[in-house]
Amino acid sequence: ARRSDGGGIVVIGLGRFGCHLARSLTRMGREVLAVDRNPEQVQRFSAQLDRVVQADSTEDGALRQLGVASFERAVVAIGASVEASVLTVLALVELGLPQIWARATSQKHAKILSSVGAHHVIFPEAETGDRVAHLIVSRLLDFI
Numbered sequence: 594a595r596r597s598d599g600g601g602i603v604v605i606g607l608g609r610f611g612c613h614l615a616r617s618l619t620r621m622g623r624e625v626l627a628v629d630r631n632p633e634q635v636q637r638f639s640a641q642l643d644r645v646v647q648a649d650s651t652e653d654g655a656l657r658q659l660g661v662a663s664f665e666r667a668v669v670a671i672g673a674s675v676e677a678s679v680l681t682v683l684a685l686v687e688l689g690l691p692q693i694w695a696r697a698t699s700q701k702h703a704k705i706l707s708s709v710g711a712h713h714v715i716f717p718e719a720e721t722g723d724r725v726a727h728l729i730v731s732r733l734l735d736f737i
């Protein structure tokens with residue numbers, strides 16, 4: 594597929610993590626294509642994001658129709674459903690996206706995502722927890 598997105602990013606799953614990610618990227622001036630299967634979420638974010646579409650991301654035909662194959666990068670922000678997250682990564686791999694980021698909720702989930710072909714695996718809850726722990730401890734040390 595021809596890639597002419599100029600830095601556009603597909604964000605799949607507009608839960609708490611995905612919606613913050615999509616809004617930040619939009620504020621940073623990036624073209625964002627946001628995808629969620631829940632029409633209520635799509636409706637909720639349609640005013641804040643440029644392109645929000647309702648689709649089941651586990652269906653590669655649906656992703657293809659949306660033009661996802663022309664993007665350089667996608668982030669799978671689905672967390673709770675391991676099955677939906679893995680099938681979505683698989684669909685993106687089959688579309689040939691060169692940079693697939695995927696959110697994992699456990700080490701086993703992460704292993705599956707990597708073996709299916711995700712290029713970057715992230716742990717938003719664990720990473721935030723670690724960062725806040727360091728912040729708290731370093732702030733406490735200031736007062737000893």
Ligand code: ATP
Nearest residue numbers: 606607608609610629630631649650671672673677
């Ligand atoms: P968060 O912690 O970010 O709120 P969560 O783990 O509580 O996420 P999830 O169940 O992972 O919630 O769902 C995040 C979003 O992903 C939801 O808005 C949901 O509708 C969407 N989603 C889940 N499965 C699919 C799918 N197959 N296709 C598209 N969107 C999906």
